[in-house]
Amino acid sequence: MTLSDEILERNRAVLDRMLGHRFVEDICADRLPREAFHRYLAYEGAFVETAISIFAYAAARAPDIEAQRWLVGVLDALVNRQMPYFEARFEALGIAPATALPEEAAAFRDGMLALAETGGFLDIVTAMFAAEWMYWGWSRRAMAAGISDPDLRAWVALHVDEEFAAQATWLKDAIDRHGGPGDLDRLSGIFARVTELEIRFHDAPYAEPVA
Ligand SMILES: Cc1ncc(CO)c(N)n1
Numbered sequence: 001m002t003l004s005d006e007i008l009e010r011n012r013a014v015l016d017r018m019l020g021h022r023f024v025e026d027i028c029a030d031r032l033p034r035e036a037f038h039r040y041l042a043y044e045g046a047f048v049e050t051a052i053s054i055f056a057y058a059a060a061r062a063p064d065i066e067a068q069r070w071l072v073g074v075l076d077a078l079v080n081r082q083m084p085y086f087e088a089r090f091e092a093l094g095i096a097p098a099t100a101l102p103e104e105a106a107a108f109r110d111g112m113l114a115l116a117e118t119g120g121f122l123d124i125v126t127a128m129f130a131a132e133w134m135y136w137g138w139s140r141r142a143m144a145a146g147i148s149d150p151d152l153r154a155w156v157a158l159h160v161d162e163e164f165a166a167q168a169t170w171l172k173d174a175i176d177r178h179g180g181p182g183d184l185d186r187l188s189g190i191f192a193r194v195t196e197l198e199i200r201f202h203d204a205p206y207a208e209p210v211a
Contacts, residue, residue, distance in 0.1 A: 042098035
């Protein structure tokens, strides 16, 4: 079994908890409350900015030009395609960018940023693999089930398109290309930690926003 598959295997339980999260189930059943979606989008808008920093750390620590070239492409997509999605949606839906994030969303941002600041290339790649592989998985299920809110459908569509799929797959393959058996325990721990942070992040839109 490849290293990335072993990481997935070891994290089956926590990953299944995330994939069965109320937020995911609500989207798949086409019943996510609109206010919850709009709160979530505000937290997500803040996270895309964090993701730019995380991938910039990965690019800085990348072991070769192939990895750097790829990661610069990821940064381009985040800055020039994901950010405009948020700018346009916030404008159209009258969503204020989240100035004060609720505790669960702040914990995700701070945890991911701390990991990127202190971790090596493989650690950062594994953290983003945990985040993106999981999104790609549930987004395919949600798209197949049907989503009536066009803004939510457009958001989920961003996570099933070829570009996102290629990104998630690149992260998985990079673990196998640059990692070895000696990395399994550490990387499995990072995957578990990130997925726990993801679960809390997706609890946040159901709670009252913090002023
Ligand atoms: C919170 C969160 N996790 C993962 C992804 C996938 O990129 C995302 N957009 N947001």
